[in-house]
Amino acid sequence: MRTVILSDIHANLEALETVLEDVGSRAHDRIICLGDVIGYGPDPCACIDLVEKHCAFSLLGNHDFACLYEPTNFNPIAVQGSYWTRAQFEPSSGGVRDEHAARRQAFLHLMRTYAFLDDDRDYLLVHASPRKPLSEYLFQDDVQKPGKIAAAFGAMRGSYAFVGHTHVPGVFSAEHDERGRVSMASLFEFDYGNELPGPFELDTVEGRMSFIVNPGSVGQPRDGDPRASYAILDTSGRVPVIEFHRVSYPAEVTRSKILANDQLADRLGDRLIAGE
Ligand SMILES: [Fe+2]
Numbered sequence: 001m002r003t004v005i006l007s008d009i010h011a012n013l014e015a016l017e018t019v020l021e022d023v024g025s026r027a028h029d030r031i032i033c034l035g036d037v038i039g040y041g042p043d044p045c046a047c048i049d050l051v052e053k054h055c056a057f058s059l060l061g062n063h064d065f066a067c068l069y070e071p072t073n074f075n076p077i078a079v080q081g082s083y084w085t086r087a088q089f090e091p092s093s094g095g096v097r098d099e100h101a102a103r104r105q106a107f108l109h110l111m112r113t114y115a116f117l118d119d120d121r122d123y124l125l126v127h128a129s130p131r132k133p134l135s136e137y138l139f140q141d142d143v144q145k146p147g148k149i150a151a152a153f154g155a156m157r158g159s160y161a162f163v164g165h166t167h168v169p170g171v172f173s174a175e176h177d178e179r180g181r182v183s184m185a186s187l188f189e190f191d192y193g194n195e196l197p198g199p200f201e202l203d204t205v206e207g208r209m210s211f212i213v214n215p216g217s218v219g220q221p222r223d224g225d226p227r228a229s230y231a232i233l234d235t236s237g238r239v240p241v242i243e244f245h246r247v248s249y250p251a252e253v254t255r256s257k258i259l260a261n262d263q264l265a266d267r268l269g270d271r272l273i274a275g276e
Pocket residue numbers: 008010036061063165166167
């Protein structure tokens with residue numbers, strides 16, 4: 001089974017369309033999304049529609065939560081953007097009734113905070129972290145923080161977790177002692193100045209290793225590489241394998257839409273060009 005894992009689309013239609021086209025050229029069985037379909041970007045409704053059409057499901061991200069409920073721990077730019085985003089899902093705006101509003105609202109309400117892939121507890125899916133599925137960032141530097149990393153791995157139910165939220169792709173791995181505690185953690189991160197890494201084997205070495213995988217962000221990459229990021233998980237062999245992909249998309253078009261929208265800060269467009 002080859003599962004395409006998208007995350008953090010952030011209402012970036014150009015990035016999502018380009019990724020879906022790229023996905024279409026590769027062998028895959030299904031597409032899933034780890035949340036933050038909306039927020040920051042200029043096309044929340046179109047992105048919800050595409051995710052609903054192409055993805056088996058999407059989890060709830062903190063920006064999806066902000067649209068359904070309220071922004072939590074957001075900076076002022078994100079708060080302003082989330083209020084504008086929320087307004088796009090209202091049943092009518094500017095006196096025009098939107099016949100799709102109810103369906104989009106229903107789709108948002110169906111988003112779960114966590115899921116297991118095929119109900120297999122070995123494969124946890126969350127937006128942010130196994131411990132705090134909506135809010136906790138697992139940054140690259142956290143590999144140096146034994147308490148935090150042990151708590152993250154300790155909250156997993158099995159060997160694998162897939163998270164988004166930081167918008168930075170990578171693989172955290174942990175080695176466990178005979179009592180199951182994390183004895184050593186490390187990080188497989190990428191230098192996109194170089195070639196993409198080849199497929200990465202998620203080998204638990206008979207239960208001694210576990211992994212937290214971040215596919216990166218489709219619509220707002222923050223690792224210095226502005227190309228849209230996603231991953232494909234292949235569970236057909238003895239050992240699961242994760243592949244990372246990057247695709248260039250017309251970020252200038254998305255940026256122009258943001259600059260033309262007085263409720264979305266210009267910075268949200270500029271950062272797409274820089275990939276930060
Ligand atoms: Fe996000």
